[in-house]
Every structure is written in structure tokens, then in C-alpha cells.
Amino acid sequence: MKGFIEEIRDKGMKFSMDDLAKRLGISKRTLYEHxxxxxxxxxTIIQQSxxxxxxxxxxxxxxxxxxxxEKIKGVMMVLPTHYEFYDLRILEQMKRYYxxxxxxxxxxxSEDWQTLRHLLEQAIREGLIVNMDVTLMLKVxxxxxxxxxxxxxxMKNQITVSEALSAIVDVLLFGLVPADKR
Numbered sequence: 001m002k003g004f005i006e007e008i009r010d011k012g013m014k015f016s017m018d019d020l021a022k023r024l025g026i027s028k029r030t031l032y033e034h035x036x037x038x039x040x041x042x043x044t045i046i047q048q049s050x051x052x053x054x055x056x057x058x059x060x061x062x063x064x065x066x067x068x069x070e071k072i073k074g075v076m077m078v079l080p081t082h083y084e085f086y087d088l089r090i091l092e093q094m095k096r097y098y099x100x101x102x103x104x105x106x107x108x109x110s111e112d113w114q115t116l117r118h119l120l121e122q123a124i125r126e127g128l129i130v131n132m133d134v135t136l137m138l139k140v141x142x143x144x145x146x147x148x149x150x151x152x153x154x155m156k157n158q159i160t161v162s163e164a165l166s167a168i169v170d171v172l173l174f175g176l177v178p179a180d181k182r
Contacts, residue, residue, distance in 0.1 A: 001048070004041045005085050013093040042094075042101050045085055050108045053078050057115055068128055069173065072119045076145060076169045083161055087151045113138055129173075144168050 003024045007015040017038060021028040035041045060066065060074040086105075095102040117138055123129040145168060148154070154164050 001041060001045050004038075004045065008090055008093075009084070013090070013097045039098065039101065042098060043104070046101060046104055046108070049085065061115070068119065068123050068126065072116065072123060073169050073173060075116050075119060076141065076172070077165050079162065079165065084151065086149055088149045089152075091149065113142060116141070141172055144172055 003020055007020050007023055011019065017031055018028055020038075020041075021031045024031065035044070056078045057075055060071055060078070063071070066074065091102065091105070094105070117134055120129065120134050120137060124131050124134070145165065147168065148161050148164050151161060154161060
């Protein structure tokens with residue numbers, strides 16, 4: 001799967017199974033013993049990414065040592081194992097050449113935000129965050145977090161996706177003004 005992602009990074013979605021086999025240093029036949037097609041590899045990466053993200057989210061929610069704000073922050077910062085796969089260029093090509101798989105990604109991404117919605121609603125009820133329209137709040141959060149899909153910007157500015165995500169979440173949750181200056 002890592003080789004698949006490297007091929008996408010180098011050649012876009014148009015690489016062949018021959019290209020992937022060469023990158024991995026194996027025969028095409030060996031590759032086909034594990035995966036029947038590029039689509040199967042793509043679907044495996046998508047499925048694995050979201051399963052791991054769901055697992056990480058469930059671990060955060062189950063951790064009783066975390067405050068509600070820490071859980072919100074943790075859920076916002078869940079990165080899939082193959083986060084480098086979730087890049088604007090790759091997603092655009094997937095939308096064009098593999099629309100069914102792109103629809104899976106889009107559906108999974110929208111489902112994932114329901115957990116965050118519930119946490120935000122709870123934080124509002126408990127008076128931990130400002131009381132505002134949760135749909136608007138989620139829109140701002142999702143749009144800000146989706147800026148990490150523009151990985152070229154972060155690479156160009158020598159910022160890791162994890163660093164960017166952490167900074168974005170801190171700004172969203174705590175603002176730009178330090179607590180002692182409010």
C-alpha cells in the first residue's frame with residue numbers, strides 16, 4: 001500500500017500494476033497474488049484508513065483521563081495512517097478516474113464529523129465552549145482541517161501535516177489571543 005501511494009505521488013493515478021511491481025521489486029504475478037487490481041488496493045487503503053481513524057477516535061472517546069475539550073481536540077486531530085494519500089491532487093484524480101471510491105471517501109469523511117458534532121453539542125451544554133450554531137461551527141472546523149489536504153503548501157513551508165493540524169486545532173479551540181491577554 002505504501003508503494004501504491006508512492007506511485008500515485010510520482011505518476012498520479014495513471015500508473016500501471018507493472019509500475020507498482022517494479023517499485024516493490026516483485027513480479028507482477030506476485031502482486032496479483034495479493035491484490036486483483038489497482039481498485040482493490042485503493043479500496044483497501046481507503047477502508048484501512050477509515051477503520052484506523054475510527055479506532056483512534058473510539059480510543060479517545062473511551063479515555064476517561066481526557067477532559068471533554070481534550071477529547072474534542074483529539075478527535076479533530078485524528079490522522080489516518082496513510083494521511084499522505086489524502087492530498088488534494090490525489091483526491092481530484094480519484095474523483096475523476098475512480099468516482100465510486102471517491103464517493104466512499106467523501107461519505108466516510110462526512111460520517112466522521114457526527115462524533116465531533118456530538119462532542120461540541122455536549123461542550124456547549126456544559127458551558128465549555130461558546131453557544132453558537134453547531135452546523136456553522138462544524139463547517140468552519142471541517143474547512144480549516146481540510147486545508148491540510150493541500151500538502152504541497154505545508155511541504156513548501158516545511159510544516160508537517162501533524163504540526164499544521166495541531167496549530168489549526170489550537171487556533172480553532174483557543175483563538176489567536178493568549179489566555180493571559182484576554
